[in-house]
Amino acid sequence: MEKNMSKKPTVQPALHKVIMVGSGGVGKSALTLQFMYDEFVEDYEPTKADSYRKKILLDGEEVQIDILDTAGQEDYAAIRDNYFRSGEGFLCIFSITEDESFQATQEFREQILRVKNDENIPFLLVGNKSDLNEKRKVTFQEAQDRANKWGVPYVETSAKTRDHVDKVFYDLMREIRARKKDENKTSNGRGKDKNKKKKLKCTIL
Amino acid sequence: MDVPKEPNFHLLSAPEFVPEKYVRTISHNYVGGSELKNLKKRIQALSDETNNSLKKNVYQNYVQFIDTGKEISHLESEMYQLSHLLSEQKSLLSALSATSILEDRTQVNFERNPKLDEHEIEEENKLKLATILEKVEGCKEIVEANDRVFIFEGDLLEIDATENTAIKFVHMYLFNDGLMVTNRNSNSRGLMRYAFESLYELSSLAVVNVRDLGNIKHAFKLLIFPDTRVFQCSSNASKKEWLDKIDQAKKLRLATEQQKKDQTVEKPSPVRAVSMDLSASKPEEVAVVHPEWLLDIPDELDVCVAQRQFEDAVNYLRKAQNYICKFNAKHSAPDAVILNIQEKVELKQNNLIDILMNELEVNPKKSFQGGLRATRTAVRLLNDLGRSTQCCDLFLKLCSTMLKNQAKKLKRETSTITYIRYFTSATFTNMCYMIEEFLRAFPDLPYCVSAYVAWAHGHLTIITNHFWTQVFVTKATLSTITECVQLIRAQCERLCEYGIDFRYKLDGQLRKFINTALNEHRDKFIDSIKLRANEDKWIPMNFKTKGALTRCLQEHEKMGLKLDSYVSGDVWLQLTSSNIAFTKLFLVFLDNCLNLQTTELLEPINDSLCSVFEAQVAYNKQALTFQPEQNLFVLKNIGFLLLVLVELTQRKYKESIGFECEPLNKLVNENSALLKDLASRNTKTKYSSDFL
Ligand SMILES: Nc1nc2c(ncn2[C@@H]2O[C@H](COP(=O)(O)OP(=O)(O)O)[C@@H](O)[C@H]2O)c(=O)[nH]1
Ligand SMILES: [Mg+2]
Numbered sequence: 001m002e003k004n005m006s007k008k009p010t011v012q013p014a015l016h017k018v019i020m021v022g023s024g025g026v027g028k029s030a031l032t033l034q035f036m037y038d039e040f041v042e043d044y045e046p047t048k049a050d051s052y053r054k055k056i057l058l059d060g061e062e063v064q065i066d067i068l069d070t071a072g073q074e075d076y077a078a079i080r081d082n083y084f085r086s087g088e089g090f091l092c093i094f095s096i097t098e099d100e101s102f103q104a105t106q107e108f109r110e111q112i113l114r115v116k117n118d119e120n121i122p123f124l125l126v127g128n129k130s131d132l133n134e135k136r137k138v139t140f141q142e143a144q145d146r147a148n149k150w151g152v153p154y155v156e157t158s159a160k161t162r163d164h165v166d167k168v169f170y171d172l173m174r175e176i177r178a179r180k181k182d183e184n185k186t187s188n189g190r191g192k193d194k195n196k197k198k199k200l201k202c203t204i205l
Numbered sequence: 206m207d208v209p210k211e212p213n214f215h216l217l218s219a220p221e222f223v224p225e226k227y228v229r230t231i232s233h234n235y236v237g238g239s240e241l242k243n244l245k246k247r248i249q250a251l252s253d254e255t256n257n258s259l260k261k262n263v264y265q266n267y268v269q270f271i272d273t274g275k276e277i278s279h280l281e282s283e284m285y286q287l288s289h290l291l292s293e294q295k296s297l298l299s300a301l302s303a304t305s306i307l308e309d310r311t312q313v314n315f316e317r318n319p320k321l322d323e324h325e326i327e328e329e330n331k332l333k334l335a336t337i338l339e340k341v342e343g344c345k346e347i348v349e350a351n352d353r354v355f356i357f358e359g360d361l362l363e364i365d366a367t368e369n370t371a372i373k374f375v376h377m378y379l380f381n382d383g384l385m386v387t388n389r390n391s392n393s394r395g396l397m398r399y400a401f402e403s404l405y406e407l408s409s410l411a412v413v414n415v416r417d418l419g420n421i422k423h424a425f426k427l428l429i430f431p432d433t434r435v436f437q438c439s440s441n442a443s444k445k446e447w448l449d450k451i452d453q454a455k456k457l458r459l460a461t462e463q464q465k466k467d468q469t470v471e472k473p474s475p476v477r478a479v480s481m482d483l484s485a486s487k488p489e490e491v492a493v494v495h496p497e498w499l500l501d502i503p504d505e506l507d508v509c510v511a512q513r514q515f516e517d518a519v520n521y522l523r524k525a526q527n528y529i530c531k532f533n534a535k536h537s538a539p540d541a542v543i544l545n546i547q548e549k550v551e552l553k554q555n556n557l558i559d560i561l562m563n564e565l566e567v568n569p570k571k572s573f574q575g576g577l578r579a580t581r582t583a584v585r586l587l588n589d590l591g592r593s594t595q596c597c598d599l600f601l602k603l604c605s606t607m608l609k610n611q612a613k614k615l616k617r618e619t620s621t622i623t624y625i626r627y628f629t630s631a632t633f634t635n636m637c638y639m640i641e642e643f644l645r646a647f648p649d650l651p652y653c654v655s656a657y658v659a660w661a662h663g664h665l666t667i668i669t670n671h672f673w674t675q676v677f678v679t680k681a682t683l684s685t686i687t688e689c690v691q692l693i694r695a696q697c698e699r700l701c702e703y704g705i706d707f708r709y710k711l712d713g714q715l716r717k718f719i720n721t722a723l724n725e726h727r728d729k730f731i732d733s734i735k736l737r738a739n740e741d742k743w744i745p746m747n748f749k750t751k752g753a754l755t756r757c758l759q760e761h762e763k764m765g766l767k768l769d770s771y772v773s774g775d776v777w778l779q780l781t782s783s784n785i786a787f788t789k790l791f792l793v794f795l796d797n798c799l800n801l802q803t804t805e806l807l808e809p810i811n812d813s814l815c816s817v818f819e820a821q822v823a824y825n826k827q828a829l830t831f832q833p834e835q836n837l838f839v840l841k842n843i844g845f846l847l848l849v850l851v852e853l854t855q856r857k858y859k860e861s862i863g864f865e866c867e868p869l870n871k872l873v874n875e876n877s878a879l880l881k882d883l884a885s886r887n888t889k890t891k892y893s894s895d896f897l
Contacts, residue, residue, distance in 0.1 A: 012367055036417065048452065051426060052417040068413060075459050078409035085430040086411070 013055065013062040016176045018169065019087035023104045024072025026095040027128040030159035032069045035169050040160050047071050049083060058173055065173060084115040089122035089176040091168055096127045096156065097135040102143065109150060122175035123152045126168050131158040212248050214255065264863050272804055275709040282710065285658035292652045296594055323533040330354050337378060341387050343401035352537045354381035357450045359443065364435040369421055379450055382407055382458055405429055407455050414448055461535045495542055499528055503549040510557055518557055519586050525550045554590065561587050565599040567606045577642040584646045597653040600646060601660040604639045608664065611635060612671065621681050625672070625689040632668055633696035636661065640703045658705065665707055669714040677718050683726045687797040690715060712803045719801055720809050727813040730794065731820045734787060738824035741783040743832045743839055748776045764792050765853050784842050787821045788850055795854055799861040815868045822846055822876065840883045847873050847880060
């Protein structure tokens with residue numbers, strides 16, 4: 001029943017699935033493209049749902065990151081849930097220049113927790129557009145407080161200046177990796193555990 | 206050591222020819238400057254000759270190229286006409302089939318949104334579902350499910366989501382509510398090419414556009430928890446089509462669901478919930494309540510049309526049709542209210558179309574003050590209503606009428622040239638304006654473009670016929686004709702700016718007229734030559750005063766002829782009166798011919814020029830035998846014609862056409878004996894002072 005044993009050994013390095021969530025226009029695509037291709041896009045084109053994959057070195061170990069850049073909203077709740085289900089870690093993004101987008105993070109968080117049914121899912125609260133400090137509507141403290149309440153890290157980024165862009169992706173991947181190690185241990189040790197997501201995963205493999 | 210060969214073309218152009226080596230051998234073998242100089246001269250001559258023949262070749266190719274271009278533009282307009290005829294035929298056929306099948310129902314034949322014909326769609330869909338049923342094993346329940354609508358299908362390659370390796374080919378079907386994946390049927394018996402694998406509900410299917418997956422291109426993902434499936438398309442365009450189609454289907458589904466919700470929430474008015482005739486067969490179907498605005502639309506349409514707010518009327522039509530279309534896509538059973546409204550709306554639409562068409566109709570009572578600009582709204586709305594074809598025809602009829610009216614208004618001027626100037630300028634200015642309006646009114650409609658070209662083509666014939674009656678039938682002089690032809694050619698060129706090149710066509714239509722005019726003029730010219738020759742005394746011209754002679758010399762110099770060498774004494778010119786008269790008329794004739802020329806007219810032009818020239822020379826030769834005492838004098842006159850006048854003629858001819866008039870050179874050669882005679886006697890007279 002072990003993940004990597006059920007199939008012939010994979011040639012591909014471990015794959016970590018990251019999902020970008022947040023209101024439209026906060027910079028999900030901009031952060032993704034900056035991380036993927038070191039470029040900043042000025043023109044705003046709403047995304048439907050795009051996926052990217054890249055091989056990177058995470059603390060000396062080669063891994064793959066799979067990024068799902070989602071649309072701001074999805075009409076069918078069932079479809080949105082399916083997007084969220086496919087993720088192993090989340091970057092929940094708002095724009096520090098727009099309070100509404102910060103408020104929206106609350107709902108995204110709830111949806112994710114409901115879908116993943118896991119309080120400890122790897123998750124970062126990200127305040128983007130830090131280069132526009134003069135237009136700031138959300139204080140650092142406010143955002144930090146919310147992150148503390150959720151028990152997740154808060155990081156401010158700028159897709160424009162590339163500030164902390166690598167950090168949020170790498171930090172999230174470390175959490176995902178740690179979680180996976182944990183799970184392996186627990187499932188090795190005690191067999192089935194209370195984690196619903198994991199249970200489902202085992203049944204298919 | 207090689208003996209240096211005579212320089213010739215073959216030697217110099219041989220592939221093994223090396224200039225340095227050749228020069229070295231020459232300098233070894235030739236002694237003395239004069240020999241080398243001679244050799245240089247020969248090489249120079251060779252180079253000139255090559256140069257000339259090269260130029261000639263280039264020119265000839267160029268002429269051929271231009272001619273081919275003209276032919277092509279001609280062909281193009283013919284293709285347009287053909288396409289016009291075909292589309293006319295097509296609309297005729299479709300009108301025919303519509304009337305015969307649907308007998309008494311006034312069937313509206315939509316050109317641009319045939320989708321509105323819900324019956325056809327339903328039939329088509331049934332047919333499609335039936336073929337799917339035949340092709341795909343195990344999809345019976347899915348295909349036979351109520352109101353499932355087929356949208357799109359295609360082959361895809363499934364990729365392993367983690368390994369990035371190909372797994373298998375699949376054939377996918379998109380329905381209005383779901384995506385069906387089928388596999389290639391391995392034990393394919395007969396028609397069952399595919400085997401059903403899975404069906405995904407659109408309302409829970411998460412689709413992801415794969416932007417970057419290493420070397421896997423044109424792929425998209427389906428996230429169906431807990432699976433992630435990656436599919437690769439054949440091209441990016443194909444991927445885009447799949448994503449768009451799925452998205453559209455999803456949106457449509459959402460909209461209909463929303464509508465359903467709205468309808469059930471809306472106040473249920475029992476009056477409106479008409480029970481259906483066919484409801485007995487499907488008792489479980491609930492009567493649907495339609496929004497108020499839909500029921501009001503027929504009345505609203507009446508009001509709009511009465512107030513001539515056509516634009517609003519079209520908007521109402523659209524709104525109603527959209528609603529009905531969506532409704533029908535969702536409900537298989539006909540709804541009495543909808544049918545009723547649909548019938549009414551169709552009637553109103555036909556009424557509206559009639560009124561709009563009437564706006565464009567040619568009517569003797571109507572003034573066209575606003576010009577084509579005034580038709581813009583009607584044209585746009587008719588295009589919107591899918592009536593571009595009829596609208597385009599009406600528009601062009603209107604153009605015809607306007608051109609005709611405008612031509613009638615033009616005063617018949619006393620001078621043909623002035624009249625033609627006004628006429629061609631007004632006509633072609635109008636045609637340019639009409640193209641502009643036309644392109645504005647019917648952008649990107651291939652049928653309409655070909656209709657326009659066909660119309661313009663037909664109109665050109667009308668123009669040339671009118672031109673012909675004004676210019677040729679009135680027995681205008683060749684100079685007038687030439688000027689008029691130049692005018693109309695220049696005007697016609699203006700159309701080229703709009704991509705319509707009718708020059709070739711125009712020349713073709715004018716050709717036979719010009720040909721006749723040339724022949725008539727040639728015959729008249731020959732008659733006058735005969736007349737003058739008979740009156741000629743074959744003696745030198747006496748100008749009586751010195752001033753008169755000087756004037757004559759100046760006049761000829763302006764024409765390009767220097768006659769000083771023919772002057773003797775103070776008032777005498779050593780040329781006969783008929784030859785002087787001929788020279789003048791011939792040069793005018795030549796100018797006209799050169800201005801009229803097109804490649805196709807070259808033969809009749811050459812023929813005319815040579816005929817008149819030959820006639821004049823013949824009378825001189827006659828004089829040579831009948832006036833023996835004037836023998837040398839007449840011979841000199843012949844020399845003037847064949848050498849001086851021909852030289853000028855060839856110069857002008859070459860300048861305009863690019864090469865010399867061969868038949869004229871032939872004429873000179875035929876008379877070379879006379880010229881030799883003249884040359885020998887001229888040298889003699891150099892020594893004998895008793896000339897004349
Ligand atoms: N100044 C600034 N603009 C940003 C930043 N990130 C995104 N933008 C701009 O915000 C707009 C929306 O970004 P986008 O990535 O499309 O947002 P998404 O809808 O969340 O994917 C774009 O015009 C971006 O150029 C940032 O860090 N700084
Ligand atoms: Mg985006």
